Amino acid sequence: MTMAQITPQNEAGAVFALIIGIDDYLATEHFPPLRGAVNDARAFEQYLLDSHDRRGLNVPLPNILLIENRQATRENILSAFKSHLLENRNIPDRGDTAMIFFYAGHGTRTEAPGNLIAPDSKVEAISPVDEGTIDAEGNYVHPIPDNVLGWLLWELAAKKGSNITVIFDSCHSGGMGRDTGTPRARTSLSPPIPPDLDSHLWTGGTEIAICYRIWSPSTATHVLLAACREDETAQEVVLKDNSCRGRFTERLITLLRRLPLEHTTYADLVASLPIWSGQNPHCGGARRNHLVFNANHLWPGQKFLPLLPDASSDPSGLQTYSVDIGSVEGIVPGAEFTAFSGAKKPLCVLVAHSARVNRTILIKKGTERIDIPEGARVQISDWMNGGMILRVYITPNFPYEKELFTSTLASSQQRKHTFIRAPSVEEADILLRTEADEVVLEHLGGIMGESRFQRRFSLGEKGAHLPILVDGIAHFKYFLERHYSGVPFADFQLKMHRLRGEYPAREPDLGFGDGGNLIRNMQARFVPDKDACYGFTIRNTSNIDLFPYLFYFDPQKYTIQLWYAPPGKKIPPPLKSRGGELTIGMGGERAFKFWIPSGEKSSCGILKLFVSAKYLDLDWIQQTTSPLDSSFEGTGRLLAEHEPFDIGVEETWDALNVFLSLTADEDLAREVEATLKVSKSANSSGSTPEGSWKAH
Structure with a gap:
């Protein structure tokens, strides 16, 4: 293909897809060639193009942009995402159009930029074809880290809607190898990613918030179908016709053609995949129980x-x-x-x-x-x-x-x-x-x-x-x-922070609350500030790795929103024992914002944190439509x-509630502000942090 083709065409449809497949990398000394990534990309394109009679999606060709090998440079991938998806006038704004980002190639895990909060100080990334080379301006070409992809997905969801599917057939796609001998992964030899790399994407941008007053974690923007967990390798297989394919993509397309998609959710799709040794595909995202490539639930x-x-x-x-x-x-x-x-x-x-x-x-x-x-x-x-x-x-x-x-x-x-x-x-x-x-x-x-x-x-x-x-x-x-009626089994804590800094380097501001924690006596009181951003930390001091689930209950509307859930059933518990922490709304994630509805002087809400030693699918607890709305269709009775x-x-589990209150009353606001801006030394008493739950 030529670069002139990397532009949206004038034909609309229900599905738009950006497909990337890379076998042959330019820095051959660092990237062993792959055999099946381009085949995967072409096979996925063919599935989209095939008619319904052939069990395809019958997507018009102009709605699909396929980039292979030498064309899949870092600049071209980012440019194509913007032109074919984010700025494509043929995709209606804030609609239900299905948008798919498919990547097959090498994945990597590299040192996080110094200004980015990330687990283990690492970020997952996909490798463009020119990674490890020097561009025309003399700059080193870095991988595309997950916080950059996450930002683009946020922008896409905010502008075009959240019917977004991300498919990665590469190693380390479990956070964000393949093997017939060559894994779709490599240990990054790249120098550290500069803190200001890609900052032009978000510099000067505005924070986005939605009707329930707080922006949810990044998994709300898309559903991720990943070939393997972050500690595994994505395998390649040789088919009967002697062609090479990624095992995950080959089986995924087979299932997409076989299963009735009008009755199949993303979670069903991944659950139908075979169990492979050393490779556990998984499905993540708040919409994983929606129909595949569809904005709706199975039965709304x-x-x-x-x-x-x-x-x-x-x-x-x-x-x-x-x-x-x-x-x-x-x-x-x-x-x-x-x-x-x-x-x-x-x-x-x-x-x-x-x-x-x-x-x-x-x-x-x-x-x-x-x-x-x-x-x-x-x-x-x-x-x-x-x-x-x-x-x-x-x-x-x-x-x-x-x-x-x-x-x-x-x-x-x-x-x-x-x-x-x-x-x-x-x-x-x-x-x-x-x-x-x-x-x-x-x-x-x-x-x-x-x-x-x-x-x-x-x-x-x-x-x-x-x-x-x-x-x-x-x-x-x-x-x-809802609470556990027996003796609590875990020591865990929920902290809430006012943040300082700019995306993607936001971190707790220690000048607010006790050591940066706004929660006191299981409550957080604060005043409206259009510039204030907030995040959360969940800390586990038990001897058990835990799966955490954070919900927001809105008592004005009787709605329940899931703000954080583990990425998938086959992923190890993300909240490690003996002091493990998990952050929400910081680093490469969008922060949370609070405000008071027009004409009101106060607002309130309740955070509920569930933890369990086993994975739970709690997505269905959500009540996203208010019962006060005539369109609400009820729940089980x-x-x-x-x-x-x-x-x-x-088995056992546990839960805690934290009450949030926001007030615009000037006298009370001054009292709350004075309470929040405590001395950093106020946390030196050695007392148990507020917002924690201690085993009896």
Whole structure:
């Protein structure tokens, strides 16, 4: 190809892709040649081009930009990303167009720039074809580090939408070799990356924030499909026709052609890959449970989980199944799940035989013989957990009494409520009454009841929405108050920092809080500042490596956002034992920002940190649409008359809550500011840091 072709064409479509494949590097003394990277890139392009009859995506050729070998220079890769994706006028702004960035070639892990906060002071990077050479201006050509790619992905998501898929078939793609003898990886011999390299990309830019007042971690921008973990090698294989391919890409394309993508999520796709020794592909990103190359969930508004055959068998000889959800989410023995085929057809009811921290074993309910096909999913139809019940008291003559307590759903949507009517105010969790044309919701019990939190909203003629709204509040309340009922097993701490410096070198400002930590007595109080950026540190002082999950609960909207989750199931625990730390919103990640909505004087929110010794898929806990919104479609529900079961799990986990409050009141603001700007010596007392959770 010629450089004139590295421009967007005037034909729009649902998919745009930038594909890069490099076999032959210019610095041959540092980069052993590969055999299958270009083949992988061409095969992926062909999959995109093929018609639906050939099990392809039928993408118009102008929507695909393929760069191979000598054309894949550092300058050309960055330029192509901007021209073909970021600045492409044929991709609608803030839409649902699928955008794919595919890379096959060498990967590397190199020293982080001195101004960048990074684990082990290392960054993952992809190697352009000219890495290790001297460019026309006499400058050394460095790899493209993950913080640069991350920034570009942030810009792309902010401008064009977050339906972005990143595919890496290279070693060290697990953080960001191949082997038939040549691994797609190398130990970097490059000099340290200069701190100001690529700074023109973000210099003069503005911070971006979204409607829930804080920008989430980088995994919110895209889904990553990686060939291997950071400590593994990506293998190449020789096919029957004697061609060489990357094992990951070859199997990935085979699955993409075979699986029904209209029913397949990214997580399903990677879970369907074979298990290889020394190479564990993984899927990361907040949207990993969305449909492949699609902006939507499998069945929007409802929580469906993949159903897998279980290798073990029940002593009675019954076929058992498993689902990746467990006691942390509130599953107890006896909970019921409805199984569905890919066409959303109900098949049968399954019952939880046992529930562990991250996995539940299911058996069929009843004796009728029903075949459950591959790719079936389940929805929780009856939690059988009395702890999830929200007790609702309504005042006399409440106008929506009939809709709330005698509502029925269409047979295709028969689910059970997570609330019951409370006989008195003293026995209620929430109270509902009306004032003028508004419904007033008052919290009486639990965390939000401590402050008698109230919310007002109008229903008008939409009284039928009230049961679904209350279900959403029950979901919010249950997971906000979810805690481990046994003795806490881990010492862990959540810190919140006001940051100083500029991207990608932001770090905690030690002049705010105790040693830079704003959390005191499990609370963080601060004042609005349009220039202030914030980040978090999770610290593990236990003897166990942990998987952390950070959620944000918005009590104004009853929404739940997942701000951090481990990259994937096959990745080692990211929070190491004995003092291991994990940072969020610092270094190469976008920082968090807070502000108060127009016309209001204060705002609040709650951070909830779960930790577990085992990987948990907690993505489905999210409630991204407010129950107060008429488009909210509800969550799984529960019949009230069932008795609760005991959990009885073997593994343990833990959780903590931190309350955030933001105020614009001038007098209180001065008080908060004075409290935050404490002396650096205030942390010398040797007391346990606030925001921590200590084992009893």
